[in-house]
Amino acid sequence: xxxxxxxxxxxxxxxxxxxxxxxxxxxxxxxxxxxxxxxxxxxxxxxxxxxxxxxxxxxxxxxxxxxxxxxxxxxxxxxxxxxxxxxxxxxxxxxxxxxxxxxxxxxxxxxxxxxxxxxxxxxxxxxxxxxxxxxxxxxxxxxxxxxxxxxxxxxxxxxxxxxxxxxxxxxxxxxxxxxxxxxxxxxxxxxxxxxxxxxxxxxxxxxxxxxxxxxxxxxxxxxxxxxxxxxxxxxxxxxxxxxxxxxxxxxxxxxxxxxxxxxxxxxxxxxxxxxxxxxxxxxxxxxxxxxxxxxxxxxxxxxxxxxxxxxxxxxxxxxxxxxxxxxxxxxxxxxxxxxxxxxxxxxxxxxxxxxxxxxxxxxxxxxxxxxxxxxxxxxxxxxxxxxxxxxxxxxxxxxxxxxxxxxxxxxxxxxxxxxxxxxxxxxxxxxxxxxxxxxxxxxxxxxxxxxxxxxxxxxxxxxxxxxxxxxxxxxxxxxxxxxxxxxxxxxxxxxxxxxxxxxxxxxxxxxxxxxxxxxxxxxxxxxxxxxxxxxxxxxxxxxxxxxxxxxxxxxxxxxxxxxxxxxxxxxxxxxxxxxxxxxxxxxxxxxxxxxxxxxxxxxxxxxxxxxxxxxxxxxxxxxxxxxxxxxxxxxxxxxxxxxxxxxxxxxxxxxxxxxxxxxxxxxxxxxxxxxxxxxxxxxxxxxxxxxxxxxxxxxxxxxxxxxxxxxxxxxxxxxxxxxxxxxxxxxxxxxxxxxxxxxxxxxxxxxxxxxxxxxxxxxxxxxxxxxxxxxxxxxxxxxxxxxxxxxxxxxxxxxxxxxxxxxx
Numbered sequence: 001x002x003x004x005x006x007x008x009x010x011x012x013x014x015x016x017x018x019x020x021x022x023x024x025x026x027x028x029x030x031x032x033x034x035x036x037x038x039x040x041x042x043x044x045x046x047x048x049x050x051x052x053x054x055x056x057x058x059x060x061x062x063x064x065x066x067x068x069x070x071x072x073x074x075x076x077x078x079x080x081x082x083x084x085x086x087x088x089x090x091x092x093x094x095x096x097x098x099x100x101x102x103x104x105x106x107x108x109x110x111x112x113x114x115x116x117x118x119x120x121x122x123x124x125x126x127x128x129x130x131x132x133x134x135x136x137x138x139x140x141x142x143x144x145x146x147x148x149x150x151x152x153x154x155x156x157x158x159x160x161x162x163x164x165x166x167x168x169x170x171x172x173x174x175x176x177x178x179x180x181x182x183x184x185x186x187x188x189x190x191x192x193x194x195x196x197x198x199x200x201x202x203x204x205x206x207x208x209x210x211x212x213x214x215x216x217x218x219x220x221x222x223x224x225x226x227x228x229x230x231x232x233x234x235x236x237x238x239x240x241x242x243x244x245x246x247x248x249x250x251x252x253x254x255x256x257x258x259x260x261x262x263x264x265x266x267x268x269x270x271x272x273x274x275x276x277x278x279x280x281x282x283x284x285x286x287x288x289x290x291x292x293x294x295x296x297x298x299x300x301x302x303x304x305x306x307x308x309x310x311x312x313x314x315x316x317x318x319x320x321x322x323x324x325x326x327x328x329x330x331x332x333x334x335x336x337x338x339x340x341x342x343x344x345x346x347x348x349x350x351x352x353x354x355x356x357x358x359x360x361x362x363x364x365x366x367x368x369x370x371x372x373x374x375x376x377x378x379x380x381x382x383x384x385x386x387x388x389x390x391x392x393x394x395x396x397x398x399x400x401x402x403x404x405x406x407x408x409x410x411x412x413x414x415x416x417x418x419x420x421x422x423x424x425x426x427x428x429x430x431x432x433x434x435x436x437x438x439x440x441x442x443x444x445x446x447x448x449x450x451x452x453x454x455x456x457x458x459x460x461x462x463x464x465x466x467x468x469x470x471x472x473x474x475x476x477x478x479x480x481x482x483x484x485x486x487x488x489x490x491x492x493x494x495x496x497x498x499x500x501x502x503x504x505x506x507x508x509x510x511x512x513x514x515x516x517x518x519x520x521x522x523x524x525x526x527x528x529x530x531x532x533x534x535x536x537x538x539x540x541x542x543x544x545x546x547x548x549x550x551x552x553x554x555x556x557x558x559x560x561x562x563x564x565x566x567x568x569x570x571x572x573x574x575x576x577x578x579x580x581x582x583x584x585x586x587x588x589x590x591x592x593x594x595x596x597x598x599x600x601x602x603x604x605x606x607x608x609x610x611x612x613x614x615x616x617x618x619x620x621x622x623x624x625x626x627x628x629x630x631x632x633x634x635x636x637x638x639x640x641x642x643x644x645x646x647x648x649x650x651x652x653x654x655x656x657x658x659x660x661x662x663x664x665x666x667x668x669x670x671x672x673x674x675x676x677x678x679x680x681x682x683x684x685x686x687x688x689x690x691x692x693x694x695x696x697x698x699x700x701x702x703x704x705x706x707x708x709x710x711x712x713x714x715x716x717x718x719x720x721x722x723x724x725x726x727x728x729x730x731x732x733x734x735x736x737x738x739x740x741x742x743x744x745x746x747x748x749x750x751x752x753x754x755x756x757x758x759x760x761x762x763x764x765x766x767x768x769x770x771x772x773x774x775x776x777x778x779x780x781x782x783x784x785x786x787x788x789x790x791x792x793x794x795x796x797x798x799x800x801x802x803x804x805x806x807x808x
Contacts, residue, residue, distance in 0.1 A: 023045070023074070023075070024043045024044065024045035024074050024075065024076040024162070025043060025044050025045060026043055027043075027075070027076065027077065028076065028077035028078070028079070029041045029043065029076070029077075029078060029079070029164070030078075030079040030080075030081060031078065031079070031080050031081070031094060031164050031165075031166070032080075032081040032082075033082060033086065033166050037086075037090060037166055037168045038165075038166055039165065039166050040163060040164070040165035040166075041163070041164050041165075042161065042162065042163045042164075043076050043162050044159065044160065044161050044162065045074040045076070045149065045159070045160055045162070046074065046157055046158060046159040046160065047072060047073075047074060047101075047106065047149070047151035047154045047155075047156060047157065047158040047159075047160075048072045048074075048151075048156050048157075049072050049151075049156040050068075050070050050071045050072020050073065050151075051068070051070050051071050051072065052068070052071035052072050052073050052150050052151070053072055053151055054151075054152060054153065055150060055152070056107070056109075056150060056152075056620055057073070057107060057108065057109035057125065057148045057149075057150045057620070058109075059071060059073075059150065060073035060075070060148040060149075060150055061118075061119055061148070064118055065114075065118035065119050066116075066117050066118045066119075067117075067146070067148070071150075072150075072151055072156075073148055073149060073150045073151070074148075074149045074160075075146055075147065075148055075149075076146070076147040076149075076162065077113060077144070077145070077146050077147075078094075078096075078110075078144070078145045078146070078147055078164055079143070079144050079145075080094055080141045080142050080143060080144075080145070081142070082141075082142045086142070087140040087142075089170055089171060090168040090169065090170060090171060091168065091169050091170075091171045091465055091582055091584050092137060092139070092166070092167045092168040092169055092465035093137045093138045093139040093140050093141045093166075093167065093168075093465070093467070094137065094138045094141035094164055094165070094166060094167065095135065095136070095137045095163075095164070095165050095166075095167035095465075096108065096110060096124065096126075096134075096135065096136055096137075096138065096147060096162070096163075096164050097133065097134075097135045097162065097163045097164075097165075098126075098133060098134040098135070098149065098160050098161070098162045099133040099134075099160065099161055099162075100159060100160050100161040101154060101158050101159065101160045102130075102131040102132075103130060103131040104130060104131070104151075104153055104154035104155065104158050105128075105129065105130035105131070105151075105152045105153035105154055106134060106149050106150065106151060106152065106154050106158065106160060107125075107126070107127040107128075107134065107149070107150050107152045107620070107621075108125060108126045108127075108134040108136070108147065108148070108149050108150075109122055109124070109125040109126075109147075109148050109150075109620070110122070110123045110124040110125065110136070110138055110145050110146070110147050110148075111123060111145065111146050111148065112143070112144070112145060112146075113144040113145055113146045119146055119148075121225045121618070122225060122618045123138045123141070123145060123618075124136040124137065124138045124467050124618075124622055124623070125618065125619065125620055125621055125622045126462070126469075126621060126622055127152075127469075127620050127621035127622075128460065128461065128621075129430055129431065129460075130153055132460075132461075134149075135461060135462060136462055136467055136622050137167055137462065137464075137465055137466060137467045138467065139466075139467055139613045139623075140613075147162070147164075149162075167464065167465050168465070169465060169582060169584075171582060171584075172581065172582065173581070173582075175585050175609065175610075175611055175649070176649065178579070178580055178585060178609060179608045179609055179649065182579055182608075182609065184607055184608065185587070185604045185605065185606050185607045185608065186604065186605065186607065186666050186667075186668065187607065187666065187667070188605075188606065188607040188646070188664040188665070188666050189240055189241055189242065189243065189664060189665045189666070189667075190243075190647070190656065190662055190663070190664050191216060191234040191236075191240075191243035191245065191641070191662075191663045191664065191665055192218070192220075192234070192245055192662045192663045193243075193245045194220060194232065194245045194247050195247075196220035196221055196222060196229075196232070196248075197221050197222070197224060197615075197660050198219075198220075198221040198224055198229075198615065198616070198617055198660040198661040199218040199219060199220055199221070199643050199660070199661050199662055199663045200218060200219050200221075200617065200624060200625060200626040200643045200661055201218060201219050201271075201272060201273070201626040201627060201628060201629075201643070202216060202217065202218040202626070202629060202630045202641045202642060202643055202663045203216060203217050203218070203273050203274050203275045203630045203641070204216040204217075204275065204630035204631065204632045204639065204641040204665075205275040205276050205277050205283065205632060206277070206632040206633075206634065206639070207277050207281065207283070208277055208279050208342060208353065209277075209279065209280075209281050209353055209354075210237075210281075211239070211634050211636070212236075212237060212238055212239040213235075213236070213237055214235070214236045214239070214240055214632060214639065214665075215233060215234070215235050215275055215277070215283040215285075215306065216233065216234045216235075216236075216243075216275065216630065216641050216663070216665070217231055217232060217233040217234065217273035217274075217275055217285055218231070218232065218234075218273065218643065218663045219231060219232075219271060219272075219273070219626075220232040220247070220248055221617055221660075222261040222267075223261040224615060224616070224617045224618060225618055226261065226264065226267075226294075227294075227617055227618060227619050227620070227624070228261045228267050228269065228294055229269060229270075229271065229617070230248040230249065230252055230259075230268070230269065230270040230271075231248065231249055231270045231271060231272070231273035231285070231287045232245075232246060232247050232248040232249060232273075233246045233249065233273070233275075233285060233306075233312065234246065234663070236665070239637065239639065239667060240639045240641075240665035240666075240667055241667070243665070246311075246312070248270070249270065249273075249285060249287065249304050249312055249315070250304070250311070250312055250313075250314060251304070251313075251314035251315045252268055252270045252289065252315065253268065255268075258291075264294075265293055266293050267293060267294050268289070268290055268291060268293065268294070269288075269289075269290040269293075269294040270287050270288065270289050270290070270302075271287060271288040271290075272287060272288045272334070272335060272336055273285055273286070273287050274286045274287075274336055274337045274338045275338070276338045276339055276340045276361075277340065277342075278340045278342060278358045278359065278361075278385070279340075279342040279351065279352070279353040279354075279359075280353070280354065280356065280357075280358060281307075281308040282305060282306065282307055282308070282358070282385070283305070283306040284303055284304070284305055284306075284338055284340065284361065284386055285303060285304045285306075285312070285338075286301065286302070286303050286318070286336055286337070286338035286363050287301075287302055287303075287304075287315075287336075288300070288301065288302075288334060288336060288365075289301070289302045289315065291322065292322065299321060299334070300317060300318070300319055300320050300321055300322065301317070301318035301319040301336060301363055301365060301380070302315040302316060302317055302318060303315070303316050303318055303338065303363070303386050304316070305385075305386055316386060316387065316389075317389075318363050318380055318382075318389045319363075319365075319380055319389065319391075319397060319399060320397055334365060334366045334367075334411070335365060335366045335411050335412045335413065335473070335627075336363060336364065336365035336366075336413070337363070337364055337365070337413055337414050337415050338361065338362065338363050338415070339361070339362050339415035339416065339417055339423075340358070340359055340360075340361050340362075340417075341359030341360045341361075341362075341417045341421050341423075341443070342359055342417075343359065343417060343418070343419050343420065343421050344359055344360075344420070344421035344443065345357045345358075345359055346358075346359060346360050346383045346443065348421060348443060358384075358385040358386075359421070360381050360382070360383060360421075360443050360444060361381060361382040361385070361386050362379060362380075362381050362415050362417075362423060362425075362444060363379065363380055363381070363389070364377060364378065364379040364402070364413040364414075364415055364425050364427075365377075365378060365379075365399075365413060366378075366410065366411045366412070366413065366427075367399060367401075375410065375411060376401050376402075376403045377401070377402045377403040377410050377413050377425070377427050377436070377438075377450065378391070378399030378400060378401050378402060378403075379391065379399060379400045379402055379413075379425060379444065379447075380399050380400065381443075381444045400444070400447065402425055402438040402447055402450045403427070403429075403436065403438075403450045404449050404450045404451070410427040410428055410429035410430070410431075410436055411427065411428060411430070411471070411473070412427055412428050412471065412472075412473030412474060412627070412628075413425055413426065413427040414426050414427070414473075414474055414475055414476045415476075416476045416477055416478045416484070417478070418478045418482050418484075419478075419480050419481075419482060420441075420482070421441075421443055422439065422440065422441050422482070422538070423439065423440040423441075423443070423444055423447075424437060424438075424439050424476060424478065424484055424539055425437065425438050425439075425447070425450075426453075426474050426476045426486050427450075427474065428458065428471075428472050428473055428474050428488065429452070430458055430460055430471075430472070431508070431511075432452065432455075432504060432507040432508050432511055433455055433456055433457060433458050433507070433510075433511040433514070434452035434453075434454065434455050434456070434498065434507055435452065435453050435454045435455075435456060435474050435486055435488060435533065436450050436451065436452055436453065437450065437451065437453045437486070437539060438450040438451075439538070439539050451498075452498040452502070452504075452507060453486065453497065453498055453533065453535075453539070453542050454486070454495055454496065454497050454498055454533045454542055454544060454545070455495050455496055455498060455507060455510060455511075456472060456488055456489075456490035456494065456495040456531065456545070457490045457491035457492065457494040457495065457514050458471075458472040458489075458490070458491075459471075459472050459489040459490065459491060459528045459556075459558050460472060462622060463528075463556060463583075465584065466584065466612065467613070467616075467622050467623040468612050468616065468622060468623040468624060468625045469619065469621045469622040469623070469624065469627075470489075470528075470558060470559075471627050472488045472489045472490065473488070473559075473627055473628050474486055474487065474488040475487050475488070475560055475561050475562040475572075475628070476562065477562045477563060477564035477570065478564060479564050479568040479570075480566065480568065481568070482536075482538060483534065483535065483536050483568075483596065484534070484535040484538075484539050485532055485533070485534055485562065485564065485570055485597065486532065486533045486534075486542070487530060487531070487532045487533075487548065487560050487562045487572055488530075488531060488560065489528050489529070489530055489531075489557065489558040489559065489560060489574070490528070490529060490530075490531045490545065491527065491528055491529075492527045492528075492529060493527075493529035493531050493545060493547045494514065494531075494545075495531050495533070495544065495545040496544075496545070497533060497541065497542040497543060497544060498542075527554040527555070527556070528556040528557055528558050529547055529548070529549055529557055530547070530548040530549050530557050530558075530560045530572060530574050530591070531544065531545035531546065531547060531548065532544055532545065532546045532548050532570075532572070532597050533545060533546075534546070534596065534597055546597045546598075548560070548572050548574075548591045548593075548597075548600055549574070549576070549578075549589065549591060549600075549602060550591070550600050550601070550602050551576075551578040551602065553578050554583075555576075555577040555578050555580070555583045556575075556576075556577045556583060557574050557575065557576050557577070557578070557589070558574060558575050559574055559575045559626065559627065559628055559629055560572050560573065560574040561573055561574070561628060561629050561630055561631040561640075562631065563631045563632055563633035563638065564633075565633055565634055565635045565670075566634065566635055567635045567677070568594075568596070569592060569593065569594050569633075569635065569670070569676075569677065570592070570593045570596070570597055571590060571591070571592050571631060571633040571638045572590070572591045572592075572631075573588060573589065573590045573591075573605060573629060573631045573638070573640040573642070574588070574589060574591075574629070575587070575588060575625075575629070575642075576588060576589040579604075579609060580609060585609045585610065585611055585612075586609060586610055586611075586612055586625075586644065587604065587605070587606040587609045587610070588604075588605035588606045588629075588640060588642055588644070588666075589602050589603065589604055589605055590602070590603045590605050590631075590638055590640055590668050590674075590675070591603075591675070592638070592670075592674070592675030592676065593675075594675075594676070594677040600675070601674075601675030602675070603668055603674045603675050605640050605642075605666045605668065606644070606646065606666075607646060607664075607666075608646045608649060609646075610644040610645045610646040610648070610649070611645055611648070612625050612645070614645040614648045614659065614660075614661075615645070615648075615659055615660055615661070616661065617661075625643065625644075625661065626643055629641065629642040629643070630642065633670075634670075635670055636669070636670055637667050637668065637669055637670055638667075638668045638670065639665055639666065639667055639668075640665065640666050640668070641663065641664070641665050642663065642664060643661045643662065643663045643664075644661065644662070644664065645658075645659075645660070645661055645662075646664070647659075647660075647662055648660075672711050678711040678712045679711060680708075680710030680711050680712070680713050680788060680789075680790035680792060681710060681711075681790075681792070682708075682709040682710040682711075682713070682792060683709070683710075683786075683788070683792040683793060683794045683795065684706055684707060684708040684709060684710075684713065684715055684786035684787070684788050684792065684794055685706065685707060685709060685786070685794060685800070685801070686704055686705070686706040686718060686784040686785065686786045686794055686800070686801040687704050687705050687706070687800060687801065688702065688704040688782065688784045688800070688801050688802070688803055689704070689803075690803050690805075692704060693782065693803055693805055695775065695805070695807060697774075698774040698775045698807065699770070699771065699772055699773070699774065699775075700722065700769075700770065700771050700773070700775055701768070701769065701770035701771070702720075702768070702769055702770075702782060702803075703757065703766065703767060703768035703769070704718075704766075704767060704784055704801070705760075705764055705765065705766050705767070706718045706764070706765055706767060706784070706786040707762070707763055707764040707765070708763060708786070708788045708792075710788060710790060710792060713763070713788050713789070713790065713792075714763065714788060714789045715763075715765055715786055715787070715788055715789075716787045716788055716789050717753065717754070717786070717787055718754045718756075718765075718767045718784060718785070718786045718787075719751035719752060719753055719754060719784075719785055719787070720751065720752055720754055720769050720782060720783065720784045720785070721733060721734075721749040721750055721751055721752065721782070721783045721785070722734035722752070722771070722780060722781075722782055723746060723749070723780065723781045723782075723783070724740060724775075724776065724778050724779075724780055725746075725778065725779045725780065725781055725804075726743055729745060729746050729747075730743050730744065730745065730746065731743070731744060731745070731746040731781075732744070733748075733749060733750035734750070734752065734771065734773060735750055735752075736752055736753075738771060738772055738773035739773070740773075740776075749783065751785065752769065752771075754767040754768060754769045754784075755767060755768050755769070767784075775807045776807070777807055777808055778806070778807060779804065779805075779806050780804065780805055780806070780807065781802065781803070781804045782802065782803045782804075782805075783796045783801060783802045784801045784802075785801070786801075
């Protein structure tokens with residue numbers, strides 16, 4: 001596949017030697033706050049042709065980390081003067097905003113400026129799609145910085161307008177006081193216990209053969225400023241209460257420098273881990289792999305396999321971008337997902353646990369242009385348990401293209417497989433603000449054309465006063481009836497299903513109108529919500545959006561992940577700011593629906609809220625807390641899996657303390673208090689006091705009360721047995737016609753109906769029984785037994801619902 005823009009790249013390369021960088025106007029400035037903490041300065045500039053065209057902001061500097069006049073980048077030197085202790089009472093920092101270059105693409109990064117004119121550590125960045133403004137906030141900014149702007153996809157002469165301003169809010173409360181007010185949430189179980197200095201973008205999978213067996217993974221960082229990391233895994237055999245940290249996956253340090261974070265040229269990045277199980281007990285990890293170095297091109301797709309009781313295998317290549325010079329130079333793989341068909345085998349037949357069959361394994365990803373803005377959603381599959389892979393044909397190294405748009409078609413694909421082996425691949429196209437989907441009903445041999453199923457208002461920019469990047473990557477699920485669910489973050493819960501016949505151009509116009517309306521509104525609070533769309537006809541049509549989070553505050557929820565249980569419960573976890581009046585610090589919540597999304601209950605997941613500014617990795621698009629989190633669930637428990645910095649709130653040196661992003665799990669029981677279904681498992685109880693039993697002229701009457709103790713329980717009936725005891729566990733039972741049965745085992749009761757006489761508040765019911773039968777002399781035993789609508793039956797209990805008496 002030849003990405004759009006290759007001809008432009010070649011033309012630019014011919015002229016690069018003659019280019020000279022344009023200086024911004026002015027070239028530098030100083031920002032100081034007034035008494036209210038306000039201040040602003042502006043500058044302008046334009047792009048020129050140079051060596052950094054279609055590159056990153058790091059390409060704007062020479063080998064000495066000084067601005068390169070031949071790069072074609074534009075630079076502005078920013079000095080921020082703040083008095084000592086200025087940020088003690090504020091949340092936020094200095095906001096850098098660049099606009100006026102649409103429809104082209106300029107990326108931005110802010111670095112510390114050293115005294116010798118070279119750049120230091122990166123302090124912030126923004127790398128939005130073409131035509132979108134670049135904006136970020138440098139938290140607690142003070143001192144000297146250099147702002148670098150690179151023409152990622154902008155022709156020479158593209159101009160821009162820029163602004164630096166204080167973007168602050170008085171912190172009320174600060175984080176320690178906030179957590180004190182909230183009190184502790186549920187227990188969180190830390191999974192990461194390794195030597196690496198941060199962790200993000202976790203994934204988790206539950207073994208279908210043993211739901212207490214979990215395999216999880218995340219990025220494991222070795223350099224936060226350089227954004228150097230590999231992917232590693234964790235394993236639990238007790239439902240996430242304790243974890244074995246396996247460290248980084250094996251097989252990715254095969255050449256000098258590939259595991260040395262000081263080797264900028266050769267360090268091998270392994271990223272974006274996704275995990276899945278087959279129904280034979282094997283776990284699969286799918287990752288992006290950069291064998292040519294972190295700053296190289298030709299990133300590949302790989303998997304590792306973990307057999308039961310054995311370590312992870314060495315990598316198996318799914319897709320190789322380095323098999324020819326052109327694809328190695330121009331293409332890389334990104335934002336992947338893996339899924340295993342545990343419903344059907346590779347021929348479409350039944351696939352059962354322990355039958356020695358492994359269904360088709362699918363991997364999807366965004367196939368990106370490394371030197372031009374191109375992006376397609378593609379897929380490959382394996383028919384032999386992950387050993388070999390193909391797209392159109394086995395072993396062809398040619399991904400099957402699912403997206404149908406032009407140069408840029410989306411990011412963040414997710415795969416779910418239905419009960420008949422049907423495959424749904426869903427992704428987000430930010431150029432039209434739409435969730436896209438393709439479907440296969442022949443185990444991946446062919447797919448329907450990728451089409452928009454719903455529009456959203458994408459959460460793709462940094463939140464006000466914050467510096468971490470956002471992206472409305474979708475997550476999807478399917479129940480055993482074939483109902484498909486798609487969930488994503490959307491500003492103010494906005495969105496709608498896409499009707500048949502709606503053109504891509506109409507969707508683009510709708511996107512631009514929404515953005516114009518938002519800008520005209522001028523409200524910096526996003527109110528990002530989690531929304532769900534639902535299809536009951538095999539993905540042909542969708543309904544929604546349904547707002548998942550049920551809070552009543554205009555605060556942000558984002559980065560959702562979903563799991564659908566065997567009984568059809570829909571579970572969604574996400575980052576959540578609802579408990580912080582500042583709309584700044586983060587927690588985690590889980591929402592559950594037991595009726596297909598009609599109603600939801602939200603449950604807190606985090607043990608304490610946390611600060612995303614603490615030692616974050618710095619990605620090319622800003623501070624990084626990940627683009628997604630993880631969730632596994634069955635009908636007993638949900639196990640969210642996420643990264644946060646809650647350990648930094650503990651006393652240094654204490655158990656659990658960490659100054660880094662760590663990964664945690666929680667166990668949220670599936671009971672009514674936590675949003676679970678109302679499963680009535682408790683039998684009702686009947687009381688029959690001895691004084692309520694009356695025998696007059698040998699006629700019997702008695703009364704009592706009964707109540708169902710189960711969840712929303714309701715009594716079906718109360719029945720009684722009247723036994724004439726004969727000894728040796730033999731009885732004669734009173735029958736409905738007033739006679740007594742022949743002798744039988746006492747366990748073979750004859751139950752007689754009672755009459756409900758009164759209904760009390762709270763569901764308690766009074767009942768009575770009377771008989772005109774004349775009782776013979778002897779010892780009798782009455783047993784009252786209640787039954788509820790769920791089928792639970794009360795057992796006899798002496799002194800409560802069983803009474804003995806004599807007739808003489």
